[in-house]
Amino acid sequence: MKRHCSCDRCKKHHHKWDDCCKHDHKCCCKKGKKHDGKDKHKKRDKADLLDFEFFTLDPNVRMDNNMRLPEDMQTPVASVTLEQVRNGDLVWLNGVFGLDQDETIFIDNRVDMRIFKGNPPVFTPGSEIYRARFEVEGEAGDDQVIEPLMHVDRITENANNVTYTVTIEPLDTDLFLNGPITFTAALINKR
Known part of the structure; x- marks a missing residue:
């Protein structure tokens, strides 16, 4: 069963996770790819x-x-x-x-x-x-x-x-x- 993580990082990126929140769970935005310490959802222009x-x-x-x-x-x-x-x-x-x-x-x-x-x-x-x-x-x-x-x-x-x-x-x-x-x-x- 998929649950929604409640940590700030996951709330910011609307992540779903399967296990406990250790930030190596699969990202729902890129199917099957894990975050490697870089924010792949970073805003480009501010x-x-x-x-x-x-x-x-x-x-x-x-x-x-x-x-x-x-x-x-x-x-x-x-x-x-x-x-x-x-x-x-x-x-x-x-x-x-x-x-x-x-x-x-x-x-x-x-x-x-x-x-x-x-x-x-x-x-x-x-x-x-x-x-x-x-x-x-x-x-x-x-x-x-x-x-x-x-x-x-x-x-x-x-x-x-x-x-x-x-x-x-x-x-x-x-x-x-x-x-x-x-x-x-x-x-x-x-x-």
Whole structure:
């Protein structure tokens, strides 16, 4: 009759055993093979979450004509700061931004969304670490959108108070940032 072992090692690997627990019983994962002192079930990739920062509206709900974003002008809309980053760390940036084109124009509006890194932030086109261009349809179409972003920044040098700022620049006509807005930064150390 097969019984389940109650020792920590066997619980961790979900082992079954026939005799008393002396860790040389047969592993249920590899039929007929015994452990030879090495953990054959070792996890390969591990990571630690070192810091997590976020920006949201309060309350984080849609509000009509909340903030006008002028045409052909980069406007900072969200920012997060990590206290300390180290060479080899990763910063996972995520966000969603609720936008609305309320103009009576029936054209699609091209929009550039960028992430800049630095403290203080300098919004010079070409120095961004992320850039995406998308369209918000005119009043006749889907003129209200929730636009996502996702980026991983590989840290190449140690630094303190690293700020990430999202800017939005409508290229064809004014736009409104209505919400919801969420921008997050997760600092990860891969071991």
